[in-house]
Amino acid sequence: xxxxxxxxxxxxxxxxxxxxxxxxxxxxxxxxxxxxxxxxxxxxxxxxxxxxxxxxxxxxxxxxxxxxxxxxxxxxxxxxxxxxxxxxxxxxxxxxxxxxxxxxxxxxxxxxxxxxxxxxxxxxxxxxxxxxxxxxxxxxxxxxxxxxxxxxxxxxxxxxxxxxxxxxxxxxxxxxxxxxxxxxxxxxxxxxxxxxxxxxxxxxxxxxxxxxxxxxxxxxxxxxxxxxxxxxxxxxxxxxxxxxxxxxxxxxxxxxxxxxxxxxxxxxxxxxxxxxxxxxxxxxxxxxxxxxxxxxxxxxxxxxxxxxxxxxxxxxxxxxxxxxxxxxxxxxx
Amino acid sequence: xxxxxxxxxxxxxxxxxxxxxxxxxxxxxxxxxxxxxxxxxxxxxxxxxxxxxxxxxxxxxxxxxxxxxxxxxxxxxxxxxxxxxxxxxxxxxxxxxxxxxxxxxxxxxxxxxxxxxxxxxxxxxxxxxxxxxxxxxxxxxxxxxxxxxxxxxxxxxxxxxxxxxxxxxxxxxxxxxxxxxxxxxxxxxxxxxxxxxxxxxxxxxxxxxxxxxxxxxxxxxxxxxxxxxxxxxxxxxxxxxxxxxxxxxxxxxxxxxxxxxxxxxxxxxxxxxxxxxxxxxxxxxxxxxxxxxxxxxxxxxxxxxxxxxxxxxxxxxxxxxxxxxxxxxxxxxxx
Numbered sequence: 032x033x034x035x036x037x038x039x040x041x042x043x044x045x046x047x048x049x050x051x052x053x054x055x056x057x058x059x060x061x062x063x064x065x066x067x068x069x070x071x072x073x074x075x076x077x078x079x080x081x082x083x084x085x086x087x088x089x090x091x092x093x094x095x096x097x098x099x100x101x102x103x104x105x106x107x108x109x110x111x112x113x114x115x116x117x118x119x120x121x122x123x124x125x126x127x128x129x130x131x132x133x134x135x136x137x138x139x140x141x142x143x144x145x146x147x148x149x150x151x152x153x154x155x156x157x158x159x160x161x162x163x164x165x166x167x168x169x170x171x172x173x174x175x176x177x178x179x180x181x182x183x184x185x186x187x188x189x190x191x192x193x194x195x196x197x198x199x200x201x202x203x204x205x206x207x208x209x210x211x212x213x214x215x216x217x218x219x220x221x222x223x224x225x226x227x228x229x230x231x232x233x234x235x236x237x238x239x240x241x242x243x244x245x246x247x248x249x250x251x252x253x254x255x256x257x258x259x260x261x262x263x264x265x266x267x268x269x270x271x272x273x274x275x276x277x278x279x280x281x282x283x284x285x286x287x288x289x290x291x292x293x294x295x296x297x298x299x300x301x302x303x304x305x306x307x308x309x310x311x312x313x314x315x316x317x318x319x320x321x322x323x324x325x326x327x328x329x330x331x332x333x334x335x336x337x338x339x340x341x342x343x344x345x346x347x348x349x350x351x352x353x354x355x356x357x358x359x360x361x362x363x364x
Numbered sequence: 365x366x367x368x369x370x371x372x373x374x375x376x377x378x379x380x381x382x383x384x385x386x387x388x389x390x391x392x393x394x395x396x397x398x399x400x401x402x403x404x405x406x407x408x409x410x411x412x413x414x415x416x417x418x419x420x421x422x423x424x425x426x427x428x429x430x431x432x433x434x435x436x437x438x439x440x441x442x443x444x445x446x447x448x449x450x451x452x453x454x455x456x457x458x459x460x461x462x463x464x465x466x467x468x469x470x471x472x473x474x475x476x477x478x479x480x481x482x483x484x485x486x487x488x489x490x491x492x493x494x495x496x497x498x499x500x501x502x503x504x505x506x507x508x509x510x511x512x513x514x515x516x517x518x519x520x521x522x523x524x525x526x527x528x529x530x531x532x533x534x535x536x537x538x539x540x541x542x543x544x545x546x547x548x549x550x551x552x553x554x555x556x557x558x559x560x561x562x563x564x565x566x567x568x569x570x571x572x573x574x575x576x577x578x579x580x581x582x583x584x585x586x587x588x589x590x591x592x593x594x595x596x597x598x599x600x601x602x603x604x605x606x607x608x609x610x611x612x613x614x615x616x617x618x619x620x621x622x623x624x625x626x627x628x629x630x631x632x633x634x635x636x637x638x639x640x641x642x643x644x645x646x647x648x649x650x651x652x653x654x655x656x657x658x659x660x661x662x663x664x665x666x667x668x669x670x671x672x673x674x675x676x677x678x679x680x681x682x683x684x685x686x687x688x689x690x691x692x693x694x695x696x697x698x699x
Contacts (some may be wrong), residue, residue, distance in 0.1 A: 094601055131603040145598035148692055149616060162604045194689045207604070 034109070034319055036249060037068035037135075037217055042104035044090055045273075045319065047097070053305045057100075058319045060086040062273035062327075065346075068217065073240075075260040075281070077296065078270035081316055084253045085140065087270070088221045091251070092137055093118055093126045110134055111216060132163060133213050133296075138239075142206040143227075146194035152205055153190040159212055160324040179208045183238055200231040207235065211242055218243075219251045224259065236263055261285055266301070266352065269293045272317050272327040279353040289355045291332050326358065334359060371695050375683050378678040384450075386672035387665070391445055394661045395438060401459035401659045402428035418475040426444075432459050434661075439694065449669060456662040460654065466666040469651060474633070474670065477647035481632035484571035489625045491572060492579025495697075497614050499580070500587035512584060515577040525641050526574045542566050567643040586617040619690050624680060630678035634668040 042065070046058040060083040068074050076084050078310055086099065106118040111134060118126065120205050131137075139145050146155060160167045175289055177303070178185045183204045194202055210218060220239065224232040240263060243250050252263055264281040269292065277290040288294040295312045314331040317323050323330055329339040338358050347360045402425050410416060416424070429435040433444065433456065448454045456465040499508035518526065534540055590596060590613045599609055635649030648667060655663035685691045 093599070127603045127605070131601065137601050139594070139598055141594065145594045147539065147595045147599070147612060147616070149690065151691075157606070158599075158608070159602055162599075162602055162608065195692050206598075 034070045035067045036070050036109045036279075037251075038107040039064060039066045039091060040105045040107075041065055042087070042090055042101070042106070044099065044101040044104070045086070047100045055359045056320055058171070059322060060273050060319055061090060062322075064270075064273075066268060066275060068249050068251055071243075071249060072265040073243065073250045073252055073263050075264035075265055076251065076253045076256070076268040076270055077257060077260050079255055079316060080270050081319075082270045083273040083319070084255075084270055085221055088137075088251070088253050091118075092125070092135065092219055093121075093130065094137075095123070105194075107141075108134065108217075128163070132159065132210075132215060134215055135219065136210045136213070136266040138207060138210045138213040138218060140222045141226055142223060143199040143202040145206055145312070146202060148194055150193070151190070152192055152194070152197075155205075156190075156209065156212065159209060163213075167328050179212075180205075183208055200227055200234070201233055203227065204232075204238065207238060207242075211246075214246055215248065217249050217251065219253070221253045222255070224254075233262075257296055261300075269296065271321060272322060274327055274356060275354075276328065277355045277359065279355075283353060285357070289360060290357050291334055291351075291359075292328050326356075368695050372684065374679055377422075378400070379680045382676045382679075383672050384446075386676070387446070387449060387669060388442075390665055390668040390672070391442055394659075394664055395441075396577075397656075397659055398598060399659050400416065400434060401432055402434065402553065403662065404659055405459075414631040418479050431462070432457075433660075455666040455669075458655075458663045459660045460658040460663070466660075466662040469663060470648065470666050470670070473635075473646060473648045475566075476645065477635035477649065479560050480567055480571075480639070480645065480647065481636060483564065484568050484575060485625070485628040485632065487568070487572050488575030489579050489621070489628065492576035493583040493618060493621055495576065496580040496583025497610075497617065499586045500584045501610055501613065508584070512581065515580050519577040519581065520575065523574060524638055524642075527570050527639070530570050531642065532571065550616060551596060563645060567639050567645055569624075570643070571639065579624065583617065587613055590617040617627045622686075622689065624677045626682050627675075630674040631671075634667065 041063050043063050043160075045060040048056045048058060050056055062083075064087060066074070071324070071353070076087065078084050079278055089095070089099060090101055090104075091106060093106075101119065104119070105138050108116050108118050110116060115169065116130075118130065121130070127152055150158070153173065153176060153303075154218050157169070157172060171222070173190065176190055180187060185201060185204055185208075189201065189205065194205075197205065204312065207223070218239075221240065226233050227235070236259065250263075253260070254260060260281065266279065268275050268278040268279045268283050268291065269284070270276065271292050277284065277288070277293045279289075284293060285297060288297050292312075293312075301309070306334065312331055317327055317330065323340075326332070326335075326339040326344050331337040332339065336358060342358075344356050344358045345361055346354050346356050348354055349360060405428060406416075406421055406425060410421075426435070433441065436444075448456060455470075457463045458466045458469055461469060495511065499511055502508050535542060593616075596609060596613060598610060604612075633648070635647040635652060637649035637653050638644065640647040640649045652667045653659070653662065655667065687695050
């Protein structure tokens with residue numbers, strides 16, 4: 032079995048917002064999340080908008096800037112040279128110098144708009160070298176850059192272009208090249224393909240997948256789109272209202288979804304030849320300021336029982352690599 | 365022809381057109397004044413007690429009009445005026461200081477105004493934008509909010525009120541000396557310039573103290589917004605050190621501010637009567653005011669000519685320079 036390289040224990044956090052400068056409101060976006068990322072795997076995080084996926088990504092990456100607040104939990108990272116570091120114990124300056132982009136990098140949401148409009152593409156690459164005080168030979172970097180870009184099927188002239196001269200898909204590929212520049216061992220991709228059409232989406236996902244298979248790195252892929260997860264993931268974790276409700280091998284989860292929420296998500300997918308009308312899930316995701324008591328999913332759950340309204344369900348382990356957080360399965364044990 | 369050369373030529377021609385329209389409007393305005401220089405001259409003579417008969421006055425007026433070139437039909441005056449400005453570069457004699465040429469008078473006063481106002485607009489711009497970007501980036505939110513409150517409170521107050529209050533405070537409350545000095549006759553150009561700077565120092569101080577608000581308020585807003593931009597956040601996640609991020613925010617939010625700098629500089633050519641009056645500073649504003657009061661057409665048009673040319677040139681410079689500092693703005697045909 033593959034080694035764990037990133038272990039998250041009981042992560043808990045959210046956004047602290049002051050209304051009118053006085054009343055403090057805590058948006059509990061990530062509630063007691065434990066996950067592990069293994070060597071050379073793709074772990075997907077699924078869930079609807081506003082369920083805390085991106086917040087979780089920020090917490091793992093260590094980009095903790097107010098109003099984001101981490102209340103408890105720990106993250107352990109096995110670095111390239113075999114050490115174990117507790118990420119949340121490091122200062123942001125240490126994380127910036129030693130971890131970001133070198134050990135762990137990030138492909139941001141709406142990645143077509145994250146390039147500095149005043150800098151040529153090549154300078155954006157050179158800047159990343161400079162940020163990490165790396166020795167570099169300009170000509171060699173240029174040659175290396177042209178290789179990377181051609182592997183992403185971008186023409187070499189792109190290095191002298193400004194971001195606005197490229198199409199959205201090209202910019203996204205440039206951002207992916209930037210994120211993979213130092214061959215990090217972990218890449219966190221936060222909805223990397225949300226803003227593009229399905230054709231471009233597939234091209235980009237295939238590029239990421241190809242890179243990952245060659246480099247043997249690990250990818251944490253965050254997306255609301257279950258079809259992206261079906262295409263990319265080894266394992267998938269389903270998130271609902273700040274909780275991880277189900278984790279499992281991607282084949283098992285898609286074949287036999289256990290949690291009622293996962294089931295609803297997968298049933299909503301379009302299948303070839305199936306002409307029945309898709310059923311939606313009634314209700315709205317809960318307010319994270321005042322989450323419902325017990326299981327956070329119970330107001331929308333077709334199988335809700337009394338206990339679901341009172342007590343938070345435990346994480347039930349069902350076979351190898353399979354966890355589900357639901358009272359339906361707790362009784363079976 | 366290379367598209368860039370074509371573009372520059374086009375813009376230059378447009379600037380010429382703007383100058384011509386500006387000159388024509390100034391000319392029309394000057395002739396619409398309800399009195400002329402000859403009338404004023406005679407009325408002054410009469411009020412000083414010269415006993416002149418009606419006939420003498422008529423003769424004198426005709427002679428004066430002839431001397432000033434105002435006896436010709438208006439259209440001829442206009443053509444001569446255009447020929448003077450566009451071709452020979454002559455401005456004609458000043459009426460009030462006859463026969464000194466208008467150009468000579470302007471040439472004496474203009475450097476004073478340029479020295480003071482150029483320094484004032486550049487320094488206020490630098491100070492305003494500099495403090496603005498620092499205020500947006502600092503961790504001391506209280507200080508920057510207080511600064512912003514002060515700037516917003518002072519911005520709408522007319523400069524006259526602020527400047528007089530400052531003078532009163534400076535001279536009567538703090539009892540500090542206002543630097544001044546006697547005119548050095550027959551000095552070299554450098555000595556002259558140093559003298560000019562010394563005279564300019566105090567009004568400059570006042571202009572800068574009350575001149576940075578606008579730049580500050582808009583720069584702070586721009587930089588605050590820039591800080592949240594996706595590409596800044598992305599650079600942060602890439603591991604960019606704070607210094608690089610600050611530089612990037614500054615570089616990206618200064619672009620729109622550049623317009624206000626160049627247009628501000630173009631305004632120095634009309635001078636500022638208010639400043640010159642309050643601080644007893646010999647600039648072009650005074651000259652313009654007296655030219656209007658005396659219906660001194662040539663002098664007045666000469667000053668307005670400089671102002672028009674400066675504004676047209678500033679616009680031209682902005683058009684030509686923006687593509688150099690912002691790659692998103694391109695010259696036509698550049699792709």
